Amino acid sequence: MKNILLASTSTLYGSGYLEYLLPELKTHFANCKSILFIPYARPSGISHEEYTQKVVLTFAQINIEVKGIHEFENPALAIQEAEGIFIGGGNTFLLVKELYHNKIMTTLKETLETGTPYLGTSAGSNIAGLSMQTTNDMPIVYPPSFQTLGLIPFNLNVHYLDKEEQSTHMGESRETRINEFHQFNNFPVLGLKEGSWLKIKEGKIFLKGALSAKLFRKNQTPIEITPETELSFIQ
Amino acid sequence: MKNILLASTSTLYGSGYLEYLLPELKTHFANCKSILFIPYARPSGISHEEYTQKVVLTFAQINIEVKGIHEFENPALAIQEAEGIFIGGGNTFLLVKELYHNKIMTTLKETLETGTPYLGTSAGSNIAGLSMQTTNDMPIVYPPSFQTLGLIPFNLNVHYLDKEEQSTHMGESRETRINEFHQFNNFPVLGLKEGSWLKIKEGKIFLKGALSAKLFRKNQTPIEITPETELSFIQ
Numbered sequence: 001m002k003n004i005l006l007a008s009t010s011t012l013y014g015s016g017y018l019e020y021l022l023p024e025l026k027t028h029f030a031n032c033k034s035i036l037f038i039p040y041a042r043p044s045g046i047s048h049e050e051y052t053q054k055v056v057l058t059f060a061q062i063n064i065e066v067k068g069i070h071e072f073e074n075p076a077l078a079i080q081e082a083e084g085i086f087i088g089g090g091n092t093f094l095l096v097k098e099l100y101h102n103k104i105m106t107t108l109k110e111t112l113e114t115g116t117p118y119l120g121t122s123a124g125s126n127i128a129g130l131s132m133q134t135t136n137d138m139p140i141v142y143p144p145s146f147q148t149l150g151l152i153p154f155n156l157n158v159h160y161l162d163k164e165e166q167s168t169h170m171g172e173s174r175e176t177r178i179n180e181f182h183q184f185n186n187f188p189v190l191g192l193k194e195g196s197w198l199k200i201k202e203g204k205i206f207l208k209g210a211l212s213a214k215l216f217r218k219n220q221t222p223i224e225i226t227p228e229t230e231l232s233f234i235q
Numbered sequence: 236m237k238n239i240l241l242a243s244t245s246t247l248y249g250s251g252y253l254e255y256l257l258p259e260l261k262t263h264f265a266n267c268k269s270i271l272f273i274p275y276a277r278p279s280g281i282s283h284e285e286y287t288q289k290v291v292l293t294f295a296q297i298n299i300e301v302k303g304i305h306e307f308e309n310p311a312l313a314i315q316e317a318e319g320i321f322i323g324g325g326n327t328f329l330l331v332k333e334l335y336h337n338k339i340m341t342t343l344k345e346t347l348e349t350g351t352p353y354l355g356t357s358a359g360s361n362i363a364g365l366s367m368q369t370t371n372d373m374p375i376v377y378p379p380s381f382q383t384l385g386l387i388p389f390n391l392n393v394h395y396l397d398k399e400e401q402s403t404h405m406g407e408s409r410e411t412r413i414n415e416f417h418q419f420n421n422f423p424v425l426g427l428k429e430g431s432w433l434k435i436k437e438g439k440i441f442l443k444g445a446l447s448a449k450l451f452r453k454n455q456t457p458i459e460i461t462p463e464t465e466l467s468f469i470q
Contacts, residue, residue, distance in 0.1 A: 044414060045415050045417075138413075138416055169248075171394035182280075
């Protein structure tokens with residue numbers, strides 16, 4: 001049975017890396033002495049080593065060791081043998097390209113479906129959806145496919161924010177972009193605000209955190225979802 | 236010799252469609268009785284017919300007829316025989332996919348290189364760069380390649396805006412995204428603000444409009460470019 005946390009963002013404004021999630025992570029990874037970190041998304045282009053070191057320091061606060069997947073010779077085996085897995089944010093195109101390039105997309109899906117505890121933040125949450133097509137990231141590299149893990153039967157739009165009423169900028173709002181997505185794709189999209197996360201456990205999906213989320217379905221008016229709502233109805 | 240206008244946006248806040256550009260377009264398309272419009276980018280998912288109708292009404296103000304490329308049986312021939320060509324904004328992934336699908340990317344490049352007057356706005360300007368990899372759009376469809384027309388020896392980031400100092404949003408700023416692009420790609424990126432456009436004529440490239448643009452080069456501090464600067468030094 002899947003055991004998954006999908007956070008909109010790793011970091012809240014004015015707060016430390018993963019700080020707001022640490023109490024939840026302590027419980028989520030309670031049975032893990034160590035976890036596997038996948039640093040492929042490389043935020044701001046930082047190296048795998050540098051990114052992993054940041055995560056090592058953070059998880060040390062809750063007494064969990066962290067190893068980066070780049071330290072292993074066989075990344076598929078590293079996934080299968082991991083006590084827990086964390087994929088952090090950065091660029092989703094790069095993350096997806098690297099997962100395919102290292103031939104671990106399927107292994108990752110199968111492993112997480114058997115219950116290995118998983119944490120995704122930002123790009124690491126995007127890939128839990130059916131496709132990466134509702135990412136906000138720039139297409140800095142060309143992945144062989146946009147299809148992702150499908151651990152949830154819909155897509156996420158992370159760092160979601162409503163259009164500011166007073167904005168004079170003419171670039172598309174997030175809502176306009178998601179509506180364009182629905183011209184060509186049928187599955188729902190959940191706009192997850194910074195500070196929100198999904199908790200998937202015992203076959204159920206809950207919206208956690210203090211903020212509402214916004215559910216977009218093809219040809220339907222978007223609806224606000226309140227915290228603690230069970231989301232298995234979305235498909 | 237190329238004869239091209241590349242605008243950051245079609246529409247300024249509080250103003251009509253292409254309104255701020257009309258005086259420039261009158262000169263640019265002075266020798267055209269009619270132009271060919273390519274509506275593939277479909278902003279907000281509107282149909283080819285609806286999008287073309289909007290452009291027909293706008294160009295009627297300067298006595299130019301407009302035909303949509305979807306009205307022709309042979310799109311490549313329509314491009315070759317056009318007096319002028321306009322590609323409007325919308326979703327860049329969709330635009331690029333359709334240009335490849337209709338096998339006109341190369342024809343378009345060759346035709347514009349021989350001097351057929353071209354106007355691009357937003358997505359229609361993105362594709363004039365070396366690749367579409369600095370678009371802000373959502374990957375709602377999967378194009379067969381990210382490579383584009385290469386009418387200029389660099390990439391554009393349209394609707395460019397600097398990060399708001401007071402923002403508490405933790406999603407990547409435009410500058411961060413472009414820096415991530417430069418981890419994997421070497422060519423320069425010009426951030427073009429709404430209200431700015433490039434004018435490419437007689438072998439020269441000028442920044443037009445009242446605002447500065449921002450030039451990003453790999454491993455270099457970005458620099459501000461003032462209006463009327465000639466940009467052939469960027470490569």
